[in-house]
Amino acid sequence: MQTLAEMGEDALICRLVAGLKLDASVIAGPGDDCAVVLPPSRGEHLLLKTDTVVEGVHFTPDTAPRLIGRKAMARVISDFAAMAATPRHALITLIAPPQTLVKRVINVYAGLRSMAELHGVNIVGGETSRGDQLIITVSMTGTAPSKTWLARNRAKAGDTLWVTGQLGGSIHGKHLRFNPRLAEAHWLAKNLPVTAMMDLSDGLAKDLPRMAASCGLGCKLSVAHVPKTRGCTLAQALGDGEDYELLFALSSKAPCDFTSAWKQAFPNLKLTCIGQLVADSNKVDLLQGGWEHFR
Amino acid sequence: MQTLAEMGEDALICRLVAGLKLDASVIAGPGDDCAVVLPPSRGEHLLLKTDTVVEGVHFTPDTAPRLIGRKAMARVISDFAAMAATPRHALITLIAPPQTLVKRVINVYAGLRSMAELHGVNIVGGETSRGDQLIITVSMTGTAPSKTWLARNRAKAGDTLWVTGQLGGSIHGKHLRFNPRLAEAHWLAKNLPVTAMMDLSDGLAKDLPRMAASCGLGCKLSVAHVPKTRGCTLAQALGDGEDYELLFALSSKAPCDFTSAWKQAFPNLKLTCIGQLVADSNKVDLLQGGWEHFR
Structure with a gap:
């Protein structure tokens, strides 16, 4: 079974992003220095959120890789839900030990991708690095109506x-x-x-x-x-x-x-x-x- | 000297984001489920990038904390430079062992903040988690003119x-x-x-x-x-x-x-x-x- 060290970074990224489903809002996905997307429509604000899952904290070495990816993506979508917003574009940071099996990372990505697709989120780029533990960080942008976006701080006594x-x-x-x-x-x-x-x-x-x-x-x-x-x-x-x-x-x-x-x-x-x-x-x-x- | 474990997450975040300089584009900074910002102007695309620095890979345990933060922020700004774009809003993910000194993290943040301020970047939110190594991930949005944005793939033979x-x-x-x-x-x-x-x-x-x-x-x-x-x-x-x-x-x-x-x-x-x-x-x-x- 091939490890990340054996495969190398460029080949890994190629494999991970192959066949990503991107909608018409994506002008340039993975491959350039930055991803380029259409901005929110008129009357919308731009929303930003990042969240991370760490091996030993948010999942264990035994957790099924697909579920690790699913969780990493779902946590951030949940934050957009919290503001009744619409999640749109995500960047994935993957940190993993060099001896990690390529298959494990591919399955983590499969979990990320299926949860993203379910909610209309485009994965438009990311970053990989070696590290001592498996860590997945998902950063996401989304939109909400500029006049009616939902905060957590506007409630009144008696609500x-x-x-x-x-x-x-x-x-x-x-x-x-x-x-x-x-x-x-x-x-x-x-x-x-x-x-x-x-x-x-x-x-x-x-x-x-x-x-x-x-x-x-x-x-x-x-x-x-x-x-x-x-x-x-x-x-x-x-x-x-x-x-x-x-x-x-x-x-x-x-x-x-x-x-x-x-x-x-x-x-x-x-x-x-x-x-x-x-x-x-x-x-x-x-x-x-x-x-x-x-x- | 106080550690992260002794201080706790909420108090740490309060301390890190105190006095952040935010410009008028920021509707809601740290504190809600997502940050809320004004979208790009008409005629601009939205650009997205994430990048990470890992202890033992991109810096050592001896690296001055301010320089760790400086590097983490500067790397991402450099990606916006690569597209002649304008970086605007950043989210910071901080992963650190519980025994990390609060002072070290505050100094990492000082480096992040001063590099961000130098280039007009607003730090609008982030995420913290414990982990085995110090890791800082910076996710950033920015803008570029929709008609003249610079890609890396449009050169011709002879250029x-x-x-x-x-x-x-x-x-x-x-x-x-x-x-x-x-x-x-x-x-x-x-x-x-x-x-x-x-x-x-x-x-x-x-x-x-x-x-x-x-x-x-x-x-x-x-x-x-x-x-x-x-x-x-x-x-x-x-x-x-x-x-x-x-x-x-x-x-x-x-x-x-x-x-x-x-x-x-x-x-x-x-x-x-x-x-x-x-x-x-x-x-x-x-x-x-x-x-x-x-x-």
């Missing part, structure tokens, strides 16, 4: 707090196989007065106070209502991290009956009210916990 | 080949302290019929055949004319890599006397004709060598 899906226990598989809530986020932004939104990556116990703090508010969390993944404790639902569900705040102007419209649009995904934002920015009623990098 | 500066020996210091040739590239694009351009990162012996191949051409390299850094052999000038000088092809329509205009604009930077592109795409007269990742 209700909602989450999609179930929380906790992601380590048992969901962290590799989650679906970024892109369609759901677009539906919410279109149909409801969403005042703040983010994706849950570090656990509700950590992310909810972050969102509240961005708004200069506090929050009341109804722990009894937190939707727990089957078999998970409350502490796990609050602290496990990597849920990649949407957390959002809804103005009181939201129509009363929207949950039935949601059910019709997304019959298999729960939507749960878990609390409320409050004016006192020191008030955060939560268990301690949550994912902390570097610790 | 002459030129390089800025001197080549070789970058490992002795230049690889950490080089100045991206942004102003020089803009001057060239404005004043001369440049038909292809790239920055020299892997060594002339590797990069020139790449450029020729992109154009479907071969090349004749006049080895006697290759400008060598003082103390360097020809093999070093061809093979060392990390020169970050511009390599470009010039149509025969170029005015004869342009070198004196160049000298006036850039009195301290040599411009040298080193050869010519030829129709026979199998013809590459070069010594073997050049930087190869993974080997």
